[in-house]
Amino acid sequence: MLLEENILTPAAVSFLNNLVHEFREELQSLLESRRDRQTKYDAGALPNYVEGTEWIRHTPWKVAPIPNCLLDRRVEITCPPDRKMIINALNSGAKVFMADFEDSLSPTWPNILKGQKNLKDAVRRTITYEHPTKGTYTLNEETAVIFVRPRGLHLTENHHQVKGQAIPASLFDFGLFMFHNAQELIDRGYGPYFYLPKLEDRLEARWWNKVFNWTQDFLSIPRGTIRATVLLETLPAAFQMNEILYELRDHSAGLNCGRWDYIFSYIKTLKNHSDKVLPDRSLVTMQTAFMHNYAEELVKICHRRGVHAMGGMAAQIPIRGDEEANSRALEKVKTDKIREVKLGHDGTWVAHPGLVDLALQVFDEFMPESNQINKIFPGYHKSQADLTTPPEGAITTNGLLQNVLVGVKYIEAWLCGNGCVPINNLMEDAATAEISRTQVWQWIKHSSILDDGRTVTIELFDEFLDKAKTLISYRENHKFKEAFSLFRELSTSNELCEFLTLPAYKEICND
Numbered sequence: 001m002l003l004e005e006n007i008l009t010p011a012a013v014s015f016l017n018n019l020v021h022e023f024r025e026e027l028q029s030l031l032e033s034r035r036d037r038q039t040k041y042d043a044g045a046l047p048n049y050v051e052g053t054e055w056i057r058h059t060p061w062k063v064a065p066i067p068n069c070l071l072d073r074r075v076e077i078t079c080p081p082d083r084k085m086i087i088n089a090l091n092s093g094a095k096v097f098m099a100d101f102e103d104s105l106s107p108t109w110p111n112i113l114k115g116q117k118n119l120k121d122a123v124r125r126t127i128t129y130e131h132p133t134k135g136t137y138t139l140n141e142e143t144a145v146i147f148v149r150p151r152g153l154h155l156t157e158n159h160h161q162v163k164g165q166a167i168p169a170s171l172f173d174f175g176l177f178m179f180h181n182a183q184e185l186i187d188r189g190y191g192p193y194f195y196l197p198k199l200e201d202r203l204e205a206r207w208w209n210k211v212f213n214w215t216q217d218f219l220s221i222p223r224g225t226i227r228a229t230v231l232l233e234t235l236p237a238a239f240q241m242n243e244i245l246y247e248l249r250d251h252s253a254g255l256n257c258g259r260w261d262y263i264f265s266y267i268k269t270l271k272n273h274s275d276k277v278l279p280d281r282s283l284v285t286m287q288t289a290f291m292h293n294y295a296e297e298l299v300k301i302c303h304r305r306g307v308h309a310m311g312g313m314a315a316q317i318p319i320r321g322d323e324e325a326n327s328r329a330l331e332k333v334k335t336d337k338i339r340e341v342k343l344g345h346d347g348t349w350v351a352h353p354g355l356v357d358l359a360l361q362v363f364d365e366f367m368p369e370s371n372q373i374n375k376i377f378p379g380y381h382k383s384q385a386d387l388t389t390p391p392e393g394a395i396t397t398n399g400l401l402q403n404v405l406v407g408v409k410y411i412e413a414w415l416c417g418n419g420c421v422p423i424n425n426l427m428e429d430a431a432t433a434e435i436s437r438t439q440v441w442q443w444i445k446h447s448s449i450l451d452d453g454r455t456v457t458i459e460l461f462d463e464f465l466d467k468a469k470t471l472i473s474y475r476e477n478h479k480f481k482e483a484f485s486l487f488r489e490l491s492t493s494n495e496l497c498e499f500l501t502l503p504a505y506k507e508i509c510n511d
Helices: 003-006 010-042 056-059 083-090 108-122 169-187 202-218 239-245 259-269 289-304 323-343 353-366 384-388 397-415 429-444 460-469 479-492 501-508
Strands: 073-077 096-100 129-131 135-137 143-150 157-164 165-168 193-197 228-234 252-257 309-314 346-348 420-425 427-429
Touching: 003 108, 010 157, 010 165, 010 169, 010 202, 056 239, 073 083, 073 353, 083 096, 083 108, 083 129, 083 135, 096 108, 108 143, 108 157, 108 169, 108 429, 143 169, 157 501, 165 169, 169 202, 169 323, 228 239, 239 252, 239 289, 239 427, 252 289, 252 384, 259 289, 259 309, 259 429, 289 309, 289 323, 289 384, 309 323, 323 346, 397 420, 397 429, 397 460, 397 479, 397 501, 420 460, 427 429, 429 460, 429 479, 460 479, 479 501
Parallel strands: 073 096, 073 346, 096 143, 143 193, 193 228, 228 252, 252 309, 309 346
Antiparallel strands: 129 135, 157 165, 420 427
């Protein structure tokens, strides 16, 4: 097809093949190391600081100086690389727009290829969108700086093979964006900037640094041109923040509190630990000790190393037609952003253009300078217990039902090709469904007790599953049958599936 020919040109394919030849084998070794670590956690071990890297944690060093165009990142907006969404995000007034090939994108082959084409047009400022009733969408004179989040290291792109094996999705997304846009971005006074998802340790950061250096050399771009912010969204990585920044020090753009995936990772990493069971998702807020400690540690480490500490996502979306409910939602966002800026964050995330001005107002008031990296906080280095002790709280019947409803609704939308889904006035991505299904799995495994005294069993879960089926509004061409089946399989399997997107991806590849 024409789109495929425009993106997967012979030169681009040759570049991808070379990239895979250089780095796939080491990536497979890193993924095997993940499995080995998880085996130890399953047997009772807890994540902890790395022996032998104390000198990185306790000596003074800084990452490379921050490019001028990235000094002020007070509000960032993210969405999948949909054509209209890209234009709205770039025009939103946010300082940075992150185009997301990962958690908020259902990676159908058309979505992936269109996303690359849309970004190619956006970088060149030729992107437009024709709305059937609202006319032509175009870019404003002043727009946000573009970042791209490739898919995680664990995923593959099955539609493109190299030597008979599916290409690592991370290299596919990164490689195509670099090949088509790196020099164009440099010519326009920017650079190729990325968010790196779901890293678990320093060696994965080192791998990415090698990928960056090789790619820059191959494309005749100066080393250090690429900049990457690492999403700190796995529990093991929380003990290696210094090391991750050190490995990427010539390419670092800081760390970000990926709060929702972090909760998912906490459950997954400690799934066999009966003393680490989390209460209802609604009770696992940034005010709970282990979440606050992780965010505070991130800010202190980033500032000590001279780089941005980015806050987390405000998933709320404007509620039309209910002014009172909308005011309550906006007040929650404001309170959360005030907490972040006072904690020391240099910027924050929103999921909807309607929240950009509110977040800007908070950061403008409490952070009038471009960032607050120069604020060095004493007494960092949280203990293992600080980062692994779960909060107290109830597991409720409503919490169980909401996990079923939200998880099923999200999976159904994802299977239909939509990974950015408004549910209960929140813009949800894959992390939502991951938390939902892993919490159910954890509660069943450890025979957790609901607030009404009942024990969570597979039989009880099935009752809630049946109830959920009566509460969902069905539409034509839906995939709720498949979504219910997959959610049940993920929630009741003997072994916890590493990522729900692995079996779900097989479903969309078979369509």
